[in-house]
Amino acid sequence: xxxxxxxxxxxxxxxxxxxxxxxxxxxxxxxxxxxxxxxxxxxxxxxxxxxxxxxxxxxxxxxxxxxxxxxxxxxxxxxxxxxxxxxxxxxxxxxxxxxxxxxxxxxxxxxxxxxxxxxxxxxxxxxxxxxxxxxxxxxxxxxxxxxxxxxxxxxxxxxxxxxxxxxxxxxxxxxxxxxxxxxxxxxxxxxxxxxxxxx
Numbered sequence: 001x002x003x004x005x006x007x008x009x010x011x012x013x014x015x016x017x018x019x020x021x022x023x024x025x026x027x028x029x030x031x032x033x034x035x036x037x038x039x040x041x042x043x044x045x046x047x048x049x050x051x052x053x054x055x056x057x058x059x060x061x062x063x064x065x066x067x068x069x070x071x072x073x074x075x076x077x078x079x080x081x082x083x084x085x086x087x088x089x090x091x092x093x094x095x096x097x098x099x100x101x102x103x104x105x106x107x108x109x110x111x112x113x114x115x116x117x118x119x120x121x122x123x124x125x126x127x128x129x130x131x132x133x134x135x136x137x138x139x140x141x142x143x144x145x146x147x148x149x150x151x152x153x154x155x156x157x158x159x160x161x162x163x164x165x166x167x168x169x170x171x172x173x174x175x176x177x178x179x180x181x182x183x184x185x186x187x188x189x190x191x192x193x194x195x196x197x198x199x
Contacts, residue, residue: 003033006185007083007093007122009115012042013134015097015159016050017170019043020063021178022096025189027064027071032187035071036083036090038115040102076113083118092128092185093118096178097159100135100142107148119154128185129154157181165193 006026010019026035037060039047047053053062056075060068074081082088095102095115105116106129122129131154135142146156159177167173179192 004031004091005034005036005089006032006091007036007038007118009038009040009093009095009098009102009118010043010047011040011095011097011099011102011115012046013097013099013102013159014046014050015132015134016043016047016053017174018132018159018177019096020051021171021174022094022181023060023063023071024065025175025178025182026187027066027068029182029187029189033070035068036074036081036118037071038074038076038118040076040099040113040115042099042101074114076115079111079114079117081114081118084114084121086121086125088121090122090125090127092130093122094130094132094181094185095119096130096132096181097134098131100133100145103131103133103142103145103149106131106154107145107152123153126153130157130181130185131155132157132159132181134159155184157184162193164195 026032060071060073106119111117111120161173161177176193179189
C-alpha cells in the first residue's frame with residue numbers, strides 16, 4: 001500500500017478535533033503520499049468555535065500545527081479539482097465529521113460541491129467511502145439517508161468514541177477514534193489501542 005492518496009473532508013458538524021487528528025495521522029503515515037483536503041463552508045464556523053481556527057488562509061498548517069508535506073487544500077467550490085474525476089487514483093475518502101447536510105447530498109447523489117462530487121466519484125468507482133456522521137438524536141430523514149448511502153456502498157461510521165481504553169483527555173479520545181477509522185480502510189496505526197480481554 002505504498003504511495004496511496006486519500007481524500008479527507010471536514011464538514012459543518014461538531015467534532016472538528018477528530019478531523020484535526022485524522023489529518024495529523026495521515027500526514028505522519030509513510031504509506032500515504034498525498035492527502036486531498038476539503039473543508040466545507042459551514043465547517044469554518046465550527047473550526048473557529050471549537051478549535052479557535054479562523055479563515056481559510058493556511059488552514060491546513062493551522063490544523064496540523066506544522067507546514068504540510070503532503071496535504072493539499074481544495075476549496076469546496078472547486079468542482080474541477082483532480083479528485084472530482086474517477087480517473088484520478090485514490091484509495092478512498094473519509095468525511096470526519098460528516099454533517100447531516102453532507103450525508104443528504106451524498107445519499108441523494110447531488111454532487112453539487114467538491115465534497116459531494118468526490119464522495120459520488122468514490123462510490124461509483126467502488127472505493128471506500130467512510131462517513132463519520134455526527135448528530136443526535138437521528139430523525140427519520142437522517143436514518144433513511146444513512147441507509148441510502150450504505151446501500152450505495154458507503155460505510156456509516158458514527159462519531160462514537162470508546163471509553164474502555166480509559167482516555168486521559170479529549171485529544172486521546174479523538175486520536176483513538178481516528179485510528180479505528182484508519183484501520184477500517186487498511187491503514188492500522190501503531191499507537192492504536194487494541195482490546196485484550198482476560199483469557
